[in-house]
Amino acid sequence: MWFFARDPVRDFPFELIPELLEGGPPGPWALHRGRKKATGSPVSIFVYDVKPGAEEQTQVAKAAFKRLKTLRHPNILAYIDGLETEKCLHVVTEAVTPLGMYLKARVEAGGLKELEIAWGLHQIVKALSFLVNDCSLIHNNVCMAAVFVDRAGEWKLGGLDYMYSAQGIGGGPPRKGIPELEQYDPPELADSSDRVVREKWSADMWRLGCLIWEVFNGPLPRAAALRNPGKIPKSLVPHYCELVGANPKVRPNPARFLQSCRAPGGFMSNRFVETNLFLEEIQIKEPAEKQKFFQELSKSLDTFPEDFCRHKVLPQLLTAFEFGNAGAVVLTPLFKVGKFLSAEEYQHKIIPVVVKMFSSTDRAMRIRLLQQMEQFIQYLDEPTVNTQIFPHVVHGFLDTNPAIREQTVKSMLLLAPKLSETNLNVELMKHFARLQAKDEQGPIRCNTTVCLGKIGSYLSASTRHRVLTSAFSRATKDPFAPSRVAGVLGFAATHNLYSMNDCAHKILPVLCGLTVDPEKSVRDQAFKAIRSFLSKLESVSEDPTQLEEVEKDVHAASSPGMGGAAASWAGWAVTGVSSLTSKLIRAHPTTAPTETNVPQRPTPEGVPAPALTPVPATPTTSSHWETQEEDKDTAEDSSAADRWDDEDWGSLEEAESVLAQQDDWNTGGQVSHASQVSNSHHKSSKSPESDWSSWEAEGSWEHGWQEPSSQEPPPEGTRLASEYNWGGSESSDKGDPFATLSARASTQPRPDSWGEDNWEGLEIDSRQAKAELARKKREERRREMEAKRAEKKAAKGPMKLGARKLD
Numbered sequence: 037m038w039f040f041a042r043d044p045v046r047d048f049p050f051e052l053i054p055e056l057l058e059g060g061p062p063g064p065w066a067l068h069r070g071r072k073k074a075t076g077s078p079v080s081i082f083v084y085d086v087k088p089g090a091e092e093q094t095q096v097a098k099a100a101f102k103r104l105k106t107l108r109h110p111n112i113l114a115y116i117d118g119l120e121t122e123k124c125l126h127v128v129t130e131a132v133t134p135l136g137m138y139l140k141a142r143v144e145a146g147g148l149k150e151l152e153i154a155w156g157l158h159q160i161v162k163a164l165s166f167l168v169n170d171c172s173l174i175h176n177n178v179c180m181a182a183v184f185v186d187r188a189g190e191w192k193l194g195g196l197d198y199m200y201s202a203q204g205i206g207g208g209p210p211r212k213g214i215p216e217l218e219q220y221d222p223p224e225l226a227d228s229s230d231r232v233v234r235e236k237w238s239a240d241m242w243r244l245g246c247l248i249w250e251v252f253n254g255p256l257p258r259a260a261a262l263r264n265p266g267k268i269p270k271s272l273v274p275h276y277c278e279l280v281g282a283n284p285k286v287r288p289n290p291a292r293f294l295q296s297c298r299a300p301g302g303f304m305s306n307r308f309v310e311t312n313l314f315l316e317e318i319q320i321k322e323p324a325e326k327q328k329f330f331q332e333l334s335k336s337l338d339t340f341p342e343d344f345c346r347h348k349v350l351p352q353l354l355t356a357f358e359f360g361n362a363g364a365v366v367l368t369p370l371f372k373v374g375k376f377l378s379a380e381e382y383q384h385k386i387i388p389v390v391v392k393m394f395s396s397t398d399r400a401m402r403i404r405l406l407q408q409m410e411q412f413i414q415y416l417d418e419p420t421v422n423t424q425i426f427p428h429v430v431h432g433f434l435d436t437n438p439a440i441r442e443q444t445v446k447s448m449l450l451l452a453p454k455l456s457e458t459n460l461n462v463e464l465m466k467h468f469a470r471l472q473a474k475d476e477q478g479p480i481r482c483n484t485t486v487c488l489g490k491i492g493s494y495l496s497a498s499t500r501h502r503v504l505t506s507a508f509s510r511a512t513k514d515p516f517a518p519s520r521v522a523g524v525l526g527f528a529a530t531h532n533l534y535s536m537n538d539c540a541h542k543i544l545p546v547l548c549g550l551t552v553d554p555e556k557s558v559r560d561q562a563f564k565a566i567r568s569f570l571s572k573l574e575s576v577s578e579d580p581t582q583l584e585e586v587e588k589d590v591h592a593a594s595s596p597g598m599g600g601a602a603a604s605w606a607g608w609a610v611t612g613v614s615s616l617t618s619k620l621i622r623a624h625p626t627t628a629p630t631e632t633n634v635p636q637r638p639t640p641e642g643v644p645a646p647a648l649t650p651v652p653a654t655p656t657t658s659s660h661w662e663t664q665e666e667d668k669d670t671a672e673d674s675s676a677a678d679r680w681d682d683e684d685w686g687s688l689e690e691a692e693s694v695l696a697q698q699d700d701w702n703t704g705g706q707v708s709h710a711s712q713v714s715n716s717h718h719k720s721s722k723s724p725e726s727d728w729s730s731w732e733a734e735g736s737w738e739h740g741w742q743e744p745s746s747q748e749p750p751p752e753g754t755r756l757a758s759e760y761n762w763g764g765s766e767s768s769d770k771g772d773p774f775a776t777l778s779a780r781a782s783t784q785p786r787p788d789s790w791g792e793d794n795w796e797g798l799e800i801d802s803r804q805a806k807a808e809l810a811r812k813k814r815e816e817r818r819r820e821m822e823a824k825r826a827e828k829k830a831a832k833g834p835m836k837l838g839a840r841k842l843d
Contacts, residue, residue, distance in 0.1 A: 048119050049073055050128050052081050057134060064093050065197075067134065078131040079116060080184075085124050096210055097125055100197040104129075107171075110316070111163035113184055113194035132184035132192060139251070150269060151308035152341055153251060156183075156191035158294065158304050158312075161244065163193040165290035168237045172202040176209050178243035179220045180250050188347035202236040219259065220246045224284050238284035241293070245279030248272070272303040307336050315352050326356065330365040337372045345373045350385065357389060364401035367393070371411045382415050391420060394428040399440060402432065406443035413450045421454040426463075433467040438477050445471065445483050452491040460491075461499040472507060478516030485511040485519060489526035492533060497591040500533050509546045517555040524550060524561040528568055532589045536576055539569050 053069045070081040084097045104115045104127060119126035133141075142148040160183060167173040175182075175193070182195025198217075200209045212218055222242035224234060250256050253266040262280045265273050275296055278288055288296065297304040314321070314329055321329070330353075337345055350373045356362035357370075374386050390412055393405055406429075416425065429451065432444030452460060471484045488507055492500060504526070511523025527543055534543060547569070550562035576583050 048126065050079060050081060050117060050126075052083070052126075057137065064090070064097060069131070070128065080129050080132050082127040082129065083124060084127075086122065092211075096197050099210075100195075100199075101125055101127055103196040103199055104194075107196070109163060109166050111159040111166070111191070111193060113192045129194075130186055130192075132186050132194075134181065135183040135185055135191065135251075136180050138185040149341070150303075151306050151339075152189060152344075154297075154304045154306060155309050155312055156185075156189075157248065157251070158297075158309055159191045160193055160247070161290050161294050161297075164237070164240055164244065165294065167199075168202065168240065168290060172236075173199055174202050174209070174236060175199055175240050175243075177212075177217065178240050178247055179217065180247060180255075181216075183247070186347075187343060189341050189343045190348070219256065222284065223259070223282065234284035235287065235289070237289055238287045241279050241287040241290065242284070244290075244293075245276055248276055248279070269303055271301065272297070275303070308340060311336065311340070312348075315348065318352060318356070326362060327365055330356065330362060330369060334368040334372055337369055342376045346376050349373055350377075354385065354389060357393075363398055364404045367401065367404045367408060371408050374412065379415065382412075386412065387415055387420070390416075391424050394425050399435075399437060403440050403443055406432070406440070406447045409447050409450050413454075416454065418454045418456070421451060422456045422459055426451065426455060426459055430463065430467060433471060438480060441471070441475070441477070442480050442483060445480065445487050448487050449490050452494045455494075457496060460494060461496050465495075465499065465503055468507070472510060478514070478519060481511075481514060482516060482519040482522045485522040485526055489522070489529045492526075492530040500530075501590075504530055504533060505538060505542050509542070512546055512550055517558060520550065520553065520555070520558045521561050524558065524565050528561075528565045531568060531572070535587055535590050536573060536583065539573060544569055 049072060050070050051073050053071070057067045057069065064084050064087075066083045066085075068081045068083060070079045071077060072079060084094075086094055098120070101118060101120065104113065105118060108114075113132065114130040115127070116130065117128040139148060160178075164175060164178070167175055175196070176198040177195045178193075179195070182193065184192045184194050186192060198210050198212055220243045222239050225239065245262065246256055248268065249262055249266070252268045253261075256262070265276060268276055275288075275293060278286065279293075281287060294304070296302065298309075299305065311333065318326065318329075333349070337349070340349070349369070353362075353366050353370050353373065357366050370386065370389070374382055377385065390405070393401055396402065429444060429447060432440045432447075435441055435444070448464065452464075455464065468484055468488055472481050472488075475481050475484070485508065488504070492504055495503065508523045508526040508530075511526065512520050514520055514523070524547065527547065531539075544566065547562050547566050550558055551566070553559050553562065572586060576586055
């Protein structure tokens with residue numbers, strides 16, 4: 037029987053890459069890149085080939101192998117695995133690069149920052165302090181070739197070949213025999229007598245001074261060059277001079293050297309070093325300290341090295357969120373660090389955390405996620421958005437905090453392109469309908485209208501036909517003036533999505549009514565929109581063959597590129613209206629739209645003003661602006677109106693794409709009516725279309741603003757909305773000729789709904805009334821039948837068993 041010896045190198049779990057790294061340790065060791073065979077994770081492999089006649093070097097290499105295997109410290113090269121055979125030694129460590137090679141690469145890339153060098157030297161000195169003060173070991177080989185850098189930019193001390201005990205155990209220092217290393221020896225070693233008094237760390241601190249000189253000035257040509265500091269920073273020069281002093285007795289202990297450099301104004305006193313020191317001890321810090329640290333971290337990340345942010349800060353942020361309950365404070369630094377990641381890394385490391393954050397009930401985290409969604413939305417795929425994110429985001433529409441409702445509406449601008457047909461055309465529209473009809477904050481109603489205009493091109497053709505006209509028409513009747521402006525701009529920005537029939541019969545009548553609006557900003561936008569729609573109608577009237585081209589988008593499938601005019605909304609949807617939102621949402625929320633918010637018609641000259649009845653002042657109905665902020669608010673609203681005036685309306689006047697079929701409004705209503713009847717019998721199987729007709733309780737698009745029939749005047753001293761200067765060119769002291777023509781006069785209560793869109797709700801009420809009447813009749817009939825049966829049974833009396841009826 038034959039036995040074959042196994043090759044230990046072949047069975048070694050690490051694979052060596054033949055490429056030899058430059059700048060590796062001088063002497064017999066060769067540094068190679070490698071990887072773990074099972075996972076492919078990168079490592080570094082130090083290889084020593086045993087040669088005949090080199091027993092002394094072999095013993096030094098084996099001693100270094102043993103030292104590295106037993107010494108564990110964050111600033112000493114981390115040992116992973118090793119292999120010792122008769123022919124070679126393999127030492128596997130964490131993936132590192134020689135410091136000389138690293139510095140050369142950084143210089144070519146733009147140079148190394150002082151704060152990086154400060155932290156690197158801090159780590160090397162700390163490793164020396166550990167060896168000398170804690171282990172009583174002398175490194176005896178501190179130089180550029182003994183320092184390595186990992187992927188996070190951390191400096192690691194290696195080169196343990198010539199280490200020996202400071203207490204004399206195991207003999208004195210081994211002989212190096214390599215001229216490149218002997219040039220770093222201190223001058224006192226040349227004196228073999230014991231007359232020179234020195235400390236055990238004196239030689240290593242001299243070599244540390246040589247390392248500092250080489251880091252800033254390049255390779256050390258000779259020992260005499262140490263007298264000239266060269267490019268060493270001024271804050272470090274005094275401490276450097278102590279290291280390379282001729283008297284070994286005055287060279288500082290590594291611990292004292294660190295303390296001196298960390299003093300205020302010292303070379304190692306900077307934000308980068310402080311951040312690293314905190315991260316090293318973050319596990320034992322108090323929660324309040326962690327919160328403060330993460331809050332201040334994002335301010336400094338822009339000045340930190342990219343590798344440090346990716347490989348050291350990011351893991352700590354993820355750990356703090358996963359296990360430390362850090363909460364929303366980690367979001368800002370997390371997304372800042374995410375900019376340094378590739379798409380694959382971002383998807384693997386950050387997206388799972390973001391998805392988990394959306395399920396949090398912490399309001400601070402939810403609002404920060406919504407505010408910063410733009411930074412990570414491009415990395416989210418559609419299934420993740422629809423199944424794991426959107427179901428949590430929609431809860432923000434129902435939140436009692438106005439700021440969360442506002443941010444939720446704004447986030448739909450980013451989520452809409454990734455939403456499924458059901459979520460976009462049914463679920464989202466249902467929430468938008470309720471917000472626009474019933475939200476107590478005027479700016480939120482305004483932003484809802486703005487957002488609907490922005491995402492109009494993503495809606496399906498049937499949803500656009502059913503929703504857009506009704507929604508923007510409702511916005512034009514909002515008592516909040518910017519909402520009315522948003523409704524007009526909504527019509528204009530989605531002009532290519534309406535048929536010519538709808539433009540003439542539904543949109544222009546609404547816009548014409550706004551030409552006598554009491555607010556000049558509303559009138560100005562109404563006139564612009566009217567001119568735009570009239571130009572389209574006139575061009576089709578002159579040339580009927582253009583009808584198909586003008587209406588080509590009306591029934592086209594949803595597409596991001598369809599809303600050509602809607603693209604110009606970004607300027608005012610995000611900035612103009614948002615500034616109003618943050619200004620107008622006060623600590624006490626305003627009431628839902630009521631008649632008291634509607635601009636009042638000023639009394640003409642010569643006519644006595646009608647008596648006003650007081651409105652009860654409650655904490656939740658304060659929608660008026662404070663008198664001391666009146667001028668400031670007027671200026672802001674004026675600037676917002678000016679921004680809307682600056683929109684590019686040229687494209688709207690060219691009659692751009694709008695789609696090729698026409699739908700009869702009455703037909704759409706009949707379909708909706710039929711779906712309602714179907715719902716009353718089959719509630720378990722509802723179609724998306726049938727949902728639109730069942731939203732009366734939540735405030736659907738087909739219903740107007742619900743306002744009280746009785747009128748109560750505001751408290752004494754309250755100014756009417758028409759008295760404010762909303763950005764018109766004329767002074768508020770000058771009379772407004774259009775104010776007397778307002779259709780929102782306080783003497784005429786408005787109906788609960790508007791135009792022809794309220795017939796559906798009336799039919800529903802009629803059907804409900806008939807059903808209730810029929811139920812009552814059935815109940816009365818049942819009671820009558822029971823009474824008759826009881827009377828009949830009582831009249832016959834009880835029957836006796838066995839009795840025979842006699843003639």
